Amino acid sequence: MATTAPGWGVWPILWRALVLLWSCGGGLCRGGPGVNVYLSVEEMRRLIGLDAELYYVRNDVVSHYALPFKLLVPGETNSLHFTWHAKSKVEYKLGFQVDNPAAMDMPQANISAQGEVPRTVSVFRVDLLCTGKLDSEVTMEVQLNLTINSSKNITVLNFKRRKICYRKPEQEEKSLIYPGKNNSKDGRTAFDAVHTAPTTSTRVFYISVGVCCAVIFLVAIILAVLHLHSMKRVELDDSMSESGSSQGLSQPSTQTTQYLRADTPNNATPVTSYPTLRIEKNDLKSVTLAEAKARxxxxxxxxxxxTFKDVLQEGTFGRIFHGILVDEKDPSKEKYVFAKTVKDHASEVQVTMMLTESCKLRGLHHRNLLPINHVCVEDGERPMVLLPYMNWGNLKLFLRQCKLAEANNPQAISQQDLVHMAIQIACGMSYLARREVIHKDLATRNCVIDDSLQVKITDNALSRDLFPMDYHCLGDNENRPVRWMALESLVNNEFSSASDVWAFGVTLWELMTLGQTPYVDIDPFEMAAYLKDGYRIAQPINCPDELFAVMACCWALDRDERPKFQQLVQCLTEFHAALGAYV
Incomplete structure (x- = not known):
């Protein structure tokens, strides 16, 4: 196994364990020619964002766990790369199958259809050629037959992939010649012929485009230099104004029994200082109550x-009621709602933040989101926010009730149910990522659930008041969910879909622990130091290695190494199906 980048915590150990599990299938020819077929670290990172190798055959042992796994190939990825080699003579035959020829032509490889497996580590490429005629998810199969001459032993390896193909715009279809159509006597495709013998007008067109691109590039460079120069001046001014008030993070303590970290060389120099917290002004506080009501x-x-029924949750200044909403046109029709409101002693800032934060998901429509339906903002009355009712209520409280009842009814909620909840949360977050909406506070406390185990993500209005133990102020007069935040969010106040992925990993940990608090023994002021040193929350009891591996890859320090929500949905769905096979 290749060594992964620092900061992955226990991920390298887990991945080695998974590969060992995957390598326990049937043998190709034990003690034989030493065949290896696998996906390299670079290919795994390109396809699903993981820093690890995935072996299909390791030293003649076939992985019957890895072979059936259908990796999803994104629309922008048009090739697959397989690494292979053998210590002695092994012959191969290569073939392909596609279930939707209208969406994708037959794949093409850069090696011959049959021959010998190379004796040195080599890579062969398979090009995936979408036709561009329609939008479709195509299932394609790479079939590799390996034959050992001495025993005539034939092993068939089928690598299945799901490729996303998109329909090209109509004007492009008219102007482009697609590869794969053999239109010349010497065997070249029309695509090759056009590119090897361009007409004079084509050359003029390309030259014109090149000149335009060069001019645009030069202008962009000039603007970038000017922008960076101005930014440096602003940062210098900011650093001078903040130098007297910023507060540094203290060095982590020696307590490590609850946490795991990546292996560290014996001569590693301990880190003694960390960047100070740079907090931006909370834009919610710049909105007035009148503006919030107008929105x-x-x-x-x-x-x-x-009409109010029962108080479901209550904090210092906020309440959530189980209410009844009467239909405006037909008073005989009623429906249940959640009603969020504040007490009489709540400040104007707290009221404004409740209204503003309640609008975070407004206008979004997805089966796993719960945006607001209505508000009551009449003069002289405390504002009230109404949301669709989910009869089992807050997900965090529900999980804790399940944990309390675990001893009397251990079958009350299964591991498969928990994974299904995680899939629903990932689906809702994938939708938000596609709409370029950043949640910033994903956790089980900001989800609700009904009696059919349908989960919906909510906004974080009143969460600071209703779950005060989950929020901490780090000397900046701002309560934040420190234990759920990515390192870049803690240190630089930077939020993105990648930081939401980090929070999803912690939310998945909450699900598997039935609502426990993560990093409960770590001082909030030391969180950034612990994360930077590679510490992560330990694997929950009875949590499968594969599922903890999903959590671990969400906590990569480099945000580009974290998976996308679409990949998490795919991975968890596959795992959920595998769990169902044993139930």
Whole structure:
């Protein structure tokens, strides 16, 4: 196994364990020619964002776990790379199958259809050629037959992939000649012929485009230099103004029993200082109450239509009620709702933040999101936010109730149910990522669930008040979910879909521990130091290695190494199906 980048915590250890598990299948020819077929670290990182090798055959042992796994190939990826070699003579035959020829032509390899497996480590490429005629998810199969001459032993390896193909715009279809159509006597495709013998007009066109691109590139460089120069001046001014008030992070303590970290060389120099926290001004506090009310005026309704039943949660200044909403046109029709409101002593800032944060998911429509339906903002009354009712309520409280009942009813909720919840949360977050919406506070406390185990992601309005132990102020007068935040969010206040992926990993850990608090023994001021040193929360009891591996890859220090939500949905769905096979 290749060594992974620092900061992955226990991920290298887990991945080695997984590869060993995958290598326990049937043998190709034990004590034989030493065949190896696998995906390299670079290929795995390119396809699913993991720093690890995936072996299909390791020293003649076939991995029957890895072979059936259908990796999803994104639309922008048009080739696959397989690494292979053998210590002695092994013959091969290579073939392909495609279930939708209208969406994808037959794949083409850069090696011959049959021959000998190379004796040195080599890579062969398989090009995936979408036709561009329609949008489709194509299942394609690479069939590799390996034959040992001495025993005539034939082993068939089938690598299945799911390729996303997109339909090209109509004007492009008319102007482009697609590869794969053999239109010349010497065997060249039309695509080759056009590119090897361009007409004069084509040359003029390419030269014109090149000149335009060069001019645009030069202008962009000049603007970038000017922008960087101005940014440096702003940062210098900011650093001078903040130098007297910024607070550094203390050095981590020696307590390590609850956490795991990556292997560190014996001569490694301990880190004694860390970047100070740079906190940007909270834009929510810059919004006035009048502005917040104006933003939701179009969904405002009369308070007379709402009747309170029970108090579901209560904090210092906020409450969530189980309410009944009467239909405006037909008073005989009623439906249950969540009603979020504040107490009389709540400050104007707290009221404004409740209204503003409640609009985070407004206008978004997905089966795993719970945006607001209506508000009551009448003068002289405390504002109230109404959301669709989910009868089992807050997901974190539900999980903790399951844990309390675990001794009497251990079958109350299964591991398969928990993975299904994680898939739903990942689906909702994948939708937000596609819409370029950053949640910033993903956790089980900001999800709700019903009696059919359908999970929906909510906003974080009132969460600081209802779950005060999950939020901490690091000397900046701002309560934040420190234990759920990525390192770049803690140190630089930078948020993105990648930081939401980090929070999803912690949320998945919450699910598997039935609502426990992560990093419960770590001082919030030391969180950034622990994360930078490679420490992560330990694997929960009874959590499968494969599932903890998913969590671990969400906690990569480099945000580019974290998986995308679409990849997490695919991985968890495959794992959920595998769990179902044993139930």
């Amino acid at each position: 939701v005026k179009d969904i405002a309704i009369s308070r007379e239509r709402v």
